[in-house]
Amino acid sequence: MATLWETNAGEIVKALSAERRIAGAVAFGVVLTLVLVVDERRAEEAMAAAAEGAAAHPCRLLVVIRRRPDASAARLDAEVRVGGHLGTSEAVVLRMYGRLARNAESVVLPLLAPDSPVVTWWYGPPPQKTGVDPLGALATRRITDTAQAANPLRALKERGADYSPGDTDLAWTRCTPWRSVLAAAFDSITGQPATARVEAEIGNPSAALLAGWLKCRLGIEVDSASSAGPGITEVSIRVDPAQDILAEDAGGDEEPVEIRLTRHDGRTAVLARSRQPERYLPLARRETGDLIGEELRRLDADQIYAATLAATTGRRIAATPPTASQISRGASNRRSSPPPRTPREATIERAARTRQGRAD
Amino acid sequence: MTEQVPVGAGVTVGARGLANPLRDPRDRRLPRVPDPCAVVVFGITGDLARKKLIPAIYDLANRGLLPPGFVLLGFARRDWETGDFEAMAHDAAKNGARTPFREDVWRRIAESVRFIPGSFDDDNAFDLLAQTLIDLEATHGIAGNAAFYLSIPPAAFPLVLKQLARTKMADNDERGGWRRVVVEKPFGHDLPSSRELNALVDEVFTAQDVFRIDHYLGKETVQNLLALRFANSLFEPTYNNHYVDSVQITMAEDGGIGGRAAFYDSAGAARDVLQNHLLQLLALTAMEEPVAFDADALRVEKLKVLGAVSLPADLEGDAVRGQYAAGWQGGERVPGYLEERLIPPHSRTETYAAVRLGVETRRWGGVPFYLRTGKRLPRRVTEIAIVYKRAPHLPFTATDVEELGRNQLVIRVQPDEGVTLRFGSKVPGTTMEVRDVAMDFLYGEAFTESSPEAYERLILDVLLGDATLFPRHEEVEMSWRVVDPLEEYWANTTPQAYPAGTWGPRAAEEMLAAEGRSWRRP
Numbered sequence: 001m002a003t004l005w006e007t008n009a010g011e012i013v014k015a016l017s018a019e020r021r022i023a024g025a026v027a028f029g030v031v032l033t034l035v036l037v038v039d040e041r042r043a044e045e046a047m048a049a050a051a052e053g054a055a056a057h058p059c060r061l062l063v064v065i066r067r068r069p070d071a072s073a074a075r076l077d078a079e080v081r082v083g084g085h086l087g088t089s090e091a092v093v094l095r096m097y098g099r100l101a102r103n104a105e106s107v108v109l110p111l112l113a114p115d116s117p118v119v120t121w122w123y124g125p126p127p128q129k130t131g132v133d134p135l136g137a138l139a140t141r142r143i144t145d146t147a148q149a150a151n152p153l154r155a156l157k158e159r160g161a162d163y164s165p166g167d168t169d170l171a172w173t174r175c176t177p178w179r180s181v182l183a184a185a186f187d188s189i190t191g192q193p194a195t196a197r198v199e200a201e202i203g204n205p206s207a208a209l210l211a212g213w214l215k216c217r218l219g220i221e222v223d224s225a226s227s228a229g230p231g232i233t234e235v236s237i238r239v240d241p242a243q244d245i246l247a248e249d250a251g252g253d254e255e256p257v258e259i260r261l262t263r264h265d266g267r268t269a270v271l272a273r274s275r276q277p278e279r280y281l282p283l284a285r286r287e288t289g290d291l292i293g294e295e296l297r298r299l300d301a302d303q304i305y306a307a308t309l310a311a312t313t314g315r316r317i318a319a320t321p322p323t324a325s326q327i328s329r330g331a332s333n334r335r336s337s338p339p340p341r342t343p344r345e346a347t348i349e350r351a352a353r354t355r356q357g358r359a360d
Numbered sequence: 361m362t363e364q365v366p367v368g369a370g371v372t373v374g375a376r377g378l379a380n381p382l383r384d385p386r387d388r389r390l391p392r393v394p395d396p397c398a399v400v401v402f403g404i405t406g407d408l409a410r411k412k413l414i415p416a417i418y419d420l421a422n423r424g425l426l427p428p429g430f431v432l433l434g435f436a437r438r439d440w441e442t443g444d445f446e447a448m449a450h451d452a453a454k455n456g457a458r459t460p461f462r463e464d465v466w467r468r469i470a471e472s473v474r475f476i477p478g479s480f481d482d483d484n485a486f487d488l489l490a491q492t493l494i495d496l497e498a499t500h501g502i503a504g505n506a507a508f509y510l511s512i513p514p515a516a517f518p519l520v521l522k523q524l525a526r527t528k529m530a531d532n533d534e535r536g537g538w539r540r541v542v543v544e545k546p547f548g549h550d551l552p553s554s555r556e557l558n559a560l561v562d563e564v565f566t567a568q569d570v571f572r573i574d575h576y577l578g579k580e581t582v583q584n585l586l587a588l589r590f591a592n593s594l595f596e597p598t599y600n601n602h603y604v605d606s607v608q609i610t611m612a613e614d615g616g617i618g619g620r621a622a623f624y625d626s627a628g629a630a631r632d633v634l635q636n637h638l639l640q641l642l643a644l645t646a647m648e649e650p651v652a653f654d655a656d657a658l659r660v661e662k663l664k665v666l667g668a669v670s671l672p673a674d675l676e677g678d679a680v681r682g683q684y685a686a687g688w689q690g691g692e693r694v695p696g697y698l699e700e701r702l703i704p705p706h707s708r709t710e711t712y713a714a715v716r717l718g719v720e721t722r723r724w725g726g727v728p729f730y731l732r733t734g735k736r737l738p739r740r741v742t743e744i745a746i747v748y749k750r751a752p753h754l755p756f757t758a759t760d761v762e763e764l765g766r767n768q769l770v771i772r773v774q775p776d777e778g779v780t781l782r783f784g785s786k787v788p789g790t791t792m793e794v795r796d797v798a799m800d801f802l803y804g805e806a807f808t809e810s811s812p813e814a815y816e817r818l819i820l821d822v823l824l825g826d827a828t829l830f831p832r833h834e835e836v837e838m839s840w841r842v843v844d845p846l847e848e849y850w851a852n853t854t855p856q857a858y859p860a861g862t863w864g865p866r867a868a869e870e871m872l873a874a875e876g877r878s879w880r881r882p
Contacts, residue, residue: 176389177424183382184393184427188503193381217381267464271428276501279428282421282465294389304387 002080009110012092015080016111020090023083030090032296033113034059035135037104038123040067040095046123047091052289054089057296060113061091064135066101074100076107105134112138117299119143121292131164143295145170152205160313165301171205172305173291177283178210178232178261185259185271191239193218194256201229210235212312213304229266231285236260394823396429397505397537398496400489402480402520403512404434404445407619408544412575413511414449415456416815421469422459425820429500431472435489437479445475458813472500480512480519483526490527494535504537507571507822513623514546518560525564532569540569542822545636546627547572547833550847551840558833571822572836576637576742577829578814578821581777582644585744588771588779590649595769598748600723605766608730608745609641610882612737614690616860617711621702629713630681630850633733635843637742639666640831641773642729645744646719655827659835666838669729670718675849677874680856680867682712684736687859694736694860710855711735714868715846728875732868736860741882742773756792763795768880778802 002015034054038046043065050061079093094107112118120130120139127133130142146169149155159169196214200207210232211222218237227233239257256274263269269283310316383390399417401409420426434445450470454461474492478485496502506529510520524530524541532539543561548554561570576582589595598604611633617624624632640662647665650657672678686696697703697711712734719729748767761784768782779801787793821829856865863869863879872878 173389179382180390180393180424181428183380183390186380186382187393188395214382217384219381268468273501277499279500280468280471281428282424282462282468284464298388302389304384304389 004078004080007076007078009107012078012080012094012107012111015078016082016090016092019080019082030058030060030113030116032057032059032117032119032299033062033111034296035062035064035108035118035120035139036123037064037066037120037135040065042123043093046288047093049123049288049292050121051089051091052287053292053296055289056293058089059119059296060111061089062108062111063091063093064104064108065093065095066104067095067097069098069101071098074098076100103134105138108135109138117141119296119299124148128158129162130167131162139166140299141166141168141295143168143170143292146205147171147174152203153208156205156208156309157313157315160309160315163306163309165306168295168302168305169205169209170288170291170295172209172302172308173294174206174231174286175210175213176294177286178235179213181261181269181271181281181283182214182235182237182259185261185273189239189257189259191242191257193220194238194240195223196220196237197223197225197235198232199225199227199234200232202226204229204231207232208312209308212310213308216307216311231263231266233264234260234262391423391425392820392824393425394427394430394820395505395537396427396500396502397507397823398431398433398493398500398502399507399509399819399823400433400435400493401509401511402435402516403510404475405436405438405448406511408511409434410448410452411456412813412815413509413819414452415458416813416819418453418457418461418466418469419459419813419816420820422457422462422465429472429502430469431474431496431500431502432469433489433492434473434475435478435485436475438475438477440475440477442473442475446470446473449473458816480516480523483523486523486527486529490529493529497535502537504535504539506537507540507542509542511544514548514557517543517557521560521564530564532566538569538825539565540571540822540825541565542571542573542819544573546623546631547636547836548840549627549631550844551837554833554836554840558836562833567833568827570833571818571827571830572833573815573818574636574640574831575814575818576773577640577644577831578816578818579773579777581771581773582641583829584777584779585644585771586653599746601725601727603748604724604727604746605749606728606730606747606877607642607645608747608880609638609645609732609743610745610880611637611641611733611742612740612863612882613733613735614737614740616684616694616736617697617700617703621700625703625707625709628681628709629711629733629735630715630843630846634713634715634731634846635839636831636836638731638733639669639839639842640835641742641744642666642669642717642719642731643835645746646721646724646729648721648723653828655830658828659832662831663834663838665719665721666835666842668720668724669842670720671842671845672716672718675846677867677871678716679846679849680712680714680865680871681710681850681853682734682858682865682868683707683709683855684711684734684860685857687736687861689736689861690738696857696860697736708852708854710850712737712855712858712864712868713846714864714871716871717842730872730877730879732864732879734864737863738861739882741775743882744771744773745769745880745882747877747880756794760792761794763793765796770880776802 002019004011004015034050036046036050043063047063054061075097077095081091092111096104118139119141120135121143126144130136130144136142144159146152146155146159196218198207198211211224215222237259241254258274260272261269263283266285269281270278271281272278401413403409417432450466453466476485476489476492493506497504508524510517528534530539541561548557643662643665647661650661683697686699698705698707714732717729717731746769750766754761764784770780772778781799782796784794785797787795818829856867858865
């Protein structure tokens with residue numbers, strides 16, 4: 001590990017390759033850059049989770065820690081870590097003081113691994129507009145976690161209002177095992193979904209998303225109920241016999257079928273289906289590292305999440321990537337003074353606004 | 361790009377095969393999970409079952425890839441209760457699992473394991489098995505779905521298959537679910553015997569319900585070979601006889617014959633490895649692009665290329681076999697093949713086989729494919745090396761390029777799964793000196809998520825009914841057409857001895873040297 005005081009991106013790049021040589025890692029196998037935005041006091045736990053997720057996807061981990069943004073002098077301290085518990089990954093912890101904290105992308109940009117995807121993960125409250133935040137705009141995927149918010153359901157609404165392709169939320173990732181079991185159960189069901197109900201701890205964003213997913217896929221309203229938890233405790237769906245001829249020909253059930261998936265201990269679930277014996281299956285709550293591992297597996301926009309978020313929050317979601325003008329406008333919102341622009345950039349930006357019928 | 365809008369009220373859920381509203385091809389987070397089903401393993405007490413099958417089943421369960429109604433049924437001639445079997449399976453899973461062993465995952469599996477004692481000629485045992493499968497429909501909702509894994513010597517096949525036919529357990533329609541059978545190599549010992557075996561299996565099960573396991577095809581790197589060839593534009597233009605000089609396919613083992621003396625002595629390296637693994641690798645290396653990545657399209661291309669495989673007109677010098685003698689291997693003194701336990705002292709079975717094949721297509725005409733396999737070689741390695749021709753003209757002096765070899769594209773199947781590209785590069789310094797360097801892609805590095813064991817993938821595919829990675833009987837028969845003449849030529853000859861721990865007999869070196877080539881040291 002190398003520690004650099006009052007440094008800059010150029011020196012960090014040098015330190016990184018020096019560390020890599022010392023560690024004996026000759027080949028460069030990093031497939032993506034993970035930018036982790038976190039508070040000093042939660043940095044270690046977040047990095048441990050990131051390292052676990054990165055075990056499956058070697059990455060360059062850039063940890064952005066903003067300290068004393070109102071300090072008068074801008075300063076950058078860095079720690080460079082290669083190998084060890086990070087496996088084949090490498091990490092740079094960046095501590096930014098003063099005004100630099102508000103221009104973090106100036107340090108992050110030169111440190112991105114060449115020509116590979118960038119994922120930004122806010123461990124803690126995300127910025128208002130993740131897609132136009134400078135650290136969010138440079139990423140192809142943006143990871144938030146509404147479950148950490150003081151009011152998760154309101155945070156989910158904000159995610160819905162803010163959505164841009166490439167967004168994802170760990171509350172959604174936590175749904176995957178539930179969705180997987182439910183989808184498998186539906187493989188052998190014929191009929192018309194009639195009612196559905198999701199029961200969970202009060203204010204659980206994953207339950208809201210799961211209900212939104214069912215609503216969006218099955219085309220029915222989904223009831224919510226509260227329980228003592230932990231997390232989601234039960235999902236039940238009733239499917240009535242099919243009414244149209246086509247489905248009858250396919251040989252459907254003649255009586256309603258009810259599927260009930262229950263989990264009270266956060267570890268093992270019971271799957272009950274009408275006229276069939278109950279089945280037990282492992283359905284454990286997952287660690288953050290595991291969730292990050294799943295998120296890093298795919299690096300394109302998750303359209304199912306977008307549709308689900310729309311159904312959950314009742315907002316229409318823009319499916320097109322933010323335009324250049326939105327990004328630069330958003331970026332300028334965050335700064336105290338507008339960023340310097342080249343004449344060419346200004347022209348492009350004006351043209352983009354004109355196209356949207358909002359010429360200045 | 362438009363977003364998926366809510367499907368709207370009144371959607372009707374289809375039966376299996378019609379759309380499941382909860383599934384969407386764009387939803388790649390959801391894994392493919394098979395229908396509730398039972399896996400019946402014959403020979404559950406054997407090595408393969410303990411070391412590979414049971415751990416693979418545990419790993420699948422741990423990754424959430426088994427359906428909730430999954431049942432594992434063991435069948436063997438042991439005086440066991442289900443409890444004994446469960447204890448054995450527990451230990452096997454714990455020792456062999458690739459993923460972390462978690463007791464609560466195991467408990468879920470343990471609740472649905474059953475053991476049925478009996479020998480293969482015991483009608484009562486098979487009646488009990490059939491009844492158990494029927495009972496499981498009520499208790500586990502398996503809906504008649506079952507896969508039979510024949511982890512038994514081929515000699516026992518007819519007996520078991522007859523029992524399955526008698527009890528109608530192999531009949532798809534009988535219980536309304538699917539019934540599949542999984543067969544391990546050897547698929548016969550020559551063309552007639554493999555035809556006989558295929559006829560026997562196909563008589564009891566329908567052809568598309570027969571899954572022949574060649575575990576090499578379940579390996580990530582072998583599947584990556586297809587991605588490398590057909591997903592990239594970089595390699596295809598040079599992937600032909602204009603640029604390729606030769607292809608070397610190697611499967612080396614450092615171990616001896618272990619506990620397989622009886623089988624091995626009757627088979628030998630060519631039947632044991634060359635006929636199946638090496639020829640399958642050759643087929644995937646040399647085949648044309650399939651029109652789709654599915655079982656049928658892949659089979660068509662593999663059959664075409666296997667049909668185009670030619671043996672040298674004169675096998676003398678182009679087909680070599682060897683047998684290891686005592687020697688030092690990896691720092692240990694090891695006995696020769698003839699001194700191994702249960703091997704007849706005058707056995708003429710080969711433990712090493714190398715052959716020069718041709719592929720008579722426009723793409724590969726004139727490019728030799730060198731295949732070799734052996735036991736007690738210096739290290740365990742399987743790889744495919746595409747060796748390129750030298751540049752037709754080098755503007756450097758002969759001394760500058762003295763250390764420049766031929767460019768190579770090497771697909772390392774195991775271990776260190778990955779791809780290596782070898783090419784010339786200037787040695788730093790004031791002189792112009794060109795030397796070979798290697799550029800490595802290491803699977804374990806770019807995707808360190810430990811690749812699923814081959815068996816894990818293949819068992820899952822059987823349960824999903826996906827036959828893409830399984831050779832069909834036509835391919836097996838086509839492979840025997842290649843191997844049978846070799847065996848005929850070798851009959852009544854004595855294999856050349858090679859000391860254990862070396863890269864095979866001298867004749868194999870000479871085989872390549874005669875054409876100005878040499879084996880790559882893997």
